Amino acid sequence: MDEILNRFYEVAADPYKSVEGWKRKTGKKVIGVFPMWIPEEIIHAADILPAVIWRGNEPVTEGHAHLPPFNCGLTRSFVDDAVRGKLDFMDGMVFYRMCLQAVVLRFIIERHAQPQPTYLEHLYLPPVFDRSPCLKEFLIEELETLQRGVEGLSGKEVTVDSLNRSIKIYNENRGLLRRLYQLRRAKPGLLKARDILVMVHSSMLMPKEEHSELLKGILGDLEKKEPPTLVKGAKRVIVSGCLCQTPSLDLLGLIEDSGMAIIDDDLYIGSRYFAIDTDVNGNPIEALADRYMKDEPVCPTKGEWQKNWGDYLIDMVKRNNADGVISLLVKYCPPHLCWYPAVREKLAEAGIPHILIEVEHEVTSLEPVKTRLASFVEIMTGRA
Amino acid sequence: MEQKEYKLNMLHTTMGMGPMVDQHWAELRTAKQRGEKVAWAAGPGFILPYAMKMKCHFMAGYSSYCAGRRCGDQVIEAAESGGDLVDTCSYHKLHTGMFYAIKKGIPIKEEVVLPMPDLMISARLCPEQSHYGEALHQRFGVRVIGIDHPIPRKKEDFPKIEEFVTREHKEILIPVLEEICGKPFDYDELRRILSVLKETALIRNECWEFFKKKPTPWTLWDYGVSLAPVIYMMGKPEGVTYYQKLKAELAERAAKNIPALSPDGEKYRLMWDGWLPWAFLGRIIRKLVRYGALPICGRYPWEFFPHPEAFDPEAEDIIYDLVKQWYSGQEILWHDGPEGAVELNGKLIEEYSIDGIIFFTSKTCRLWMGQQDMMTAIERKYGVPGIIIEGDMVDSRMISDAQIDTRLQALFERIDGIRKRQPF
Numbered sequence: 001m002d003e004i005l006n007r008f009y010e011v012a013a014d015p016y017k018s019v020e021g022w023k024r025k026t027g028k029k030v031i032g033v034f035p036m037w038i039p040e041e042i043i044h045a046a047d048i049l050p051a052v053i054w055r056g057n058e059p060v061t062e063g064h065a066h067l068p069p070f071n072c073g074l075t076r077s078f079v080d081d082a083v084r085g086k087l088d089f090m091d092g093m094v095f096y097r098m099c100l101q102a103v104v105l106r107f108i109i110e111r112h113a114q115p116q117p118t119y120l121e122h123l124y125l126p127p128v129f130d131r132s133p134c135l136k137e138f139l140i141e142e143l144e145t146l147q148r149g150v151e152g153l154s155g156k157e158v159t160v161d162s163l164n165r166s167i168k169i170y171n172e173n174r175g176l177l178r179r180l181y182q183l184r185r186a187k188p189g190l191l192k193a194r195d196i197l198v199m200v201h202s203s204m205l206m207p208k209e210e211h212s213e214l215l216k217g218i219l220g221d222l223e224k225k226e227p228p229t230l231v232k233g234a235k236r237v238i239v240s241g242c243l244c245q246t247p248s249l250d251l252l253g254l255i256e257d258s259g260m261a262i263i264d265d266d267l268y269i270g271s272r273y274f275a276i277d278t279d280v281n282g283n284p285i286e287a288l289a290d291r292y293m294k295d296e297p298v299c300p301t302k303g304e305w306q307k308n309w310g311d312y313l314i315d316m317v318k319r320n321n322a323d324g325v326i327s328l329l330v331k332y333c334p335p336h337l338c339w340y341p342a343v344r345e346k347l348a349e350a351g352i353p354h355i356l357i358e359v360e361h362e363v364t365s366l367e368p369v370k371t372r373l374a375s376f377v378e379i380m381t382g383r384a
Numbered sequence: 385m386e387q388k389e390y391k392l393n394m395l396h397t398t399m400g401m402g403p404m405v406d407q408h409w410a411e412l413r414t415a416k417q418r419g420e421k422v423a424w425a426a427g428p429g430f431i432l433p434y435a436m437k438m439k440c441h442f443m444a445g446y447s448s449y450c451a452g453r454r455c456g457d458q459v460i461e462a463a464e465s466g467g468d469l470v471d472t473c474s475y476h477k478l479h480t481g482m483f484y485a486i487k488k489g490i491p492i493k494e495e496v497v498l499p500m501p502d503l504m505i506s507a508r509l510c511p512e513q514s515h516y517g518e519a520l521h522q523r524f525g526v527r528v529i530g531i532d533h534p535i536p537r538k539k540e541d542f543p544k545i546e547e548f549v550t551r552e553h554k555e556i557l558i559p560v561l562e563e564i565c566g567k568p569f570d571y572d573e574l575r576r577i578l579s580v581l582k583e584t585a586l587i588r589n590e591c592w593e594f595f596k597k598k599p600t601p602w603t604l605w606d607y608g609v610s611l612a613p614v615i616y617m618m619g620k621p622e623g624v625t626y627y628q629k630l631k632a633e634l635a636e637r638a639a640k641n642i643p644a645l646s647p648d649g650e651k652y653r654l655m656w657d658g659w660l661p662w663a664f665l666g667r668i669i670r671k672l673v674r675y676g677a678l679p680i681c682g683r684y685p686w687e688f689f690p691h692p693e694a695f696d697p698e699a700e701d702i703i704y705d706l707v708k709q710w711y712s713g714q715e716i717l718w719h720d721g722p723e724g725a726v727e728l729n730g731k732l733i734e735e736y737s738i739d740g741i742i743f744f745t746s747k748t749c750r751l752w753m754g755q756q757d758m759m760t761a762i763e764r765k766y767g768v769p770g771i772i773i774e775g776d777m778v779d780s781r782m783i784s785d786a787q788i789d790t791r792l793q794a795l796f797e798r799i800d801g802i803r804k805r806q807p808f
């Protein structure tokens with residue numbers, strides 16, 4: 001089990017090395033895809049590895065010349081990596097307008113990434129305000145654009161069969177990750193939150209087939225294991241937010257060390273990534289469009305307002321019998337900033353204890369957070 | 385060296401805009417009392433509710449009005465007391481703040497109070513505009529219609545985007561307007577509004593020509609306060625009259641050689657790239673005037689808004705015609721993206737003989753992304769230097785005099801340096 005876990009850590013700790021290493025070993029191509037809704041299956045079906053773009057650990061240096069300091073950490077870190085040549089192993093990059101900060105990325109990459117990725121795409125994935133046919137038809141056109149683009153890059157045709165096969169491979173991986181989360185719910189403390197996060201994050205960076213095999217191995221071991229007894233009185237919490245970005249592992253550790261057990265999460269690099277499957281049917285592009293058009297999990301970047309993100313969280317709290325919610329808000333992330341008051345109001349109405357922690361790319365010290373987490377535990381304890 | 389004393393020559397016509405704008409917002413404020421329906425709108429689609437005789441509020445227009453009336457900080461404070469966070473877009477907060485203030489009875493200056501809408505049209509020109517719709521729907525129960533406006537990344541994409549946006553208007557927005565107003569969509573009224581708008585904009589364009597004159601008889605700030613008739617008060621004949629008067633005054637100044645800046649006109653002709661700093665127009669122009677500098681043109685008031693002169697009010701498919709001018713017609717939304725912005729800024733620099741650029745970047749709005757790159761590209765290609773000023777259009781906490789002063793000084797020193805090297 002430790003061996004498999006170490007492998008996941010190895011991949012996620014240094015994606016530059018692991019993704020590039022995979023490319024060198026296999027001689028295949030890699031496309032960096034921007035989080036959160038680009039259907040990776042289409043890229044996979046062209047025999048290319050879609051690697052979800054990540055936030056590096058280093059402080060931004062040259063990137064400052066291209067983006068202001070009041071951009072989110074992911075965009076700044078990505079641009080910094082790209083202009084410093086750290087992403088030169090990517091044969092392609094795909095963006096879309098999930099937020100205003102993503103709009104300029106292609107422009108910057110086109111001018112400054114050396115060497116230029118062969119394939120650079122900016123898709124117009126529409127929001128899902130309305131489920132009217134014009135949105136879905138436009139979306140399908142965009143997915144077909146992606147299909148043509150990746151076919152051009154790989155020289156391989158994406159057929160109905162190959163796409164359905166990729167969809168099944170992705171669905172299987174999602175199913176396994178859901179099994180992992182069920183296990184965490186059933187046996188809290190069995191794995192640390194950082195382990196879980198690394199397991200999900202590595203899925204975004206590795207071929208799904210390989211990741212699923214490793215997952216099967218570790219799940220078999222975990223299902224047999226008994227969890228350590230949780231610290232007496234540990235509070236069961238849900239961690240939410242952190243759109244697009246890997247939360248700091250140290251912060252997750254701090255939450256657990258402060259007398260809380262993270263019982264489930266509502267993070268993109270977490271349960272959001274694998275929450276829903278794609279149907280397998282005769283028209284896989286349409287099935288992928290249908291997956292995108294779904295209103296679960298409620299996504300603040302998709303223009304979904306028929307449903308409230310707060311209600312989605314409340315359901316999660318109830319399902320998990322949780323004591324509270326911790327919102328991790330990426331500093332300068334407009335979709336989260338704008339949605340946050342509605343979420344806060346909903347949680348307050350439902351009487352669910354809640355705390356907001358703003359996270360920044362350049363973390364200086366977790367000390368002030370520690371104090372706030374301690375008082376949050378007291379609040380939850382006071383209610384019990 | 386003797387320091388020249390510069391002084392702004394104010395235009396008379398622009399003084400007439402205040403009362404017109406006040407009347408517009410007063411009519412909106414009292415619309416419900418007259419049984420009229422009210423729409424709030426972000427993005428360009430609000431002309432459609434106008435055609436249905438709804439009273440209509442336009443997000444950016446209201447924001448400039450509210451900030452200009454020095455009420456921005458007050459409404460933002462109300463928004464933050466209701467849970468909005470400091471880094472959220474100020475325009476967004478002016479609206480959630482208004483809702484929150486009304487709901488909680490927080491006093492807001494009467495002249496900027498808004499009536500609650502029957503419908504909110506959220507045109508997703510920027511994703512924030514859809515968040516604003518989400519917030520109003522989720523937190524205050526407003527009915528919201530969303531229209532996506534993709535920002536083109538390449539001109540070849542215009543046709544597919546135009547088709548999509550036209551369908552959104554016809555299939556999503558118009559049926560809802562018909563339902564709310566209980567009548568079929570009024571295409572005749574839309575055509576009427578567009579023809580008045582076109583007439584207004586054609587005269588506005590003649591006024592723009594005066595910016596090319598050296599010294600200039602007016603400033604970008606004068607145009608900034610004249611935006612309402614072409615931007616959100618469209619269809620009103622008063623708009624035509626206003627621009628006729630403005631044109632006459634400019635022509636007179638040009639004939640008599642009266643510059644906008646006395647004694648003998650501007651020393652530096654500037655382009656302003658970014659939102660106009662509505663709450664700080666006076667504060668900033670005073671700083672510029674001290675150096676003999678004037679803002680002459682800028683991407684936002686030029687290309688960001690409809691160029692109604694490109695409409696054909698008689699076009700068979702009037703909705704398509706409307707949508708087309710945002711894309712292939714006048715490339716307005718193309719200039720909204722970084723690729724198109726570089727193209728437009730270059731054109732403006734040449735047409736208006738620009739010496740330097742101020743890139744005004746808002747800490748709460750990322751629409752103007754790419755300005756650092758644009759600045760380098762422009763300097764390289766046209767030899768025109770630029771500076772970036774970080775601030776906000778409304779929120780006074782985000783603007784720093786010290787930063788503005790140092791950067792302005794650096795800009796003028798660089799222009800002087802360039803001039804010394806090119807004495808002709």
Ligand code: SF4
Nearest residue numbers: 072099243244333334
């Ligand atoms: S973290 Fe937020 S601001 Fe950053 S790219 Fe994602 S959605 Fe946009």
Ligand code: SF4
Nearest residue numbers: 473475510512749751
């Ligand atoms: S973020 Fe900028 S473009 Fe978007 S609504 Fe706010 S002010 Fe407008």
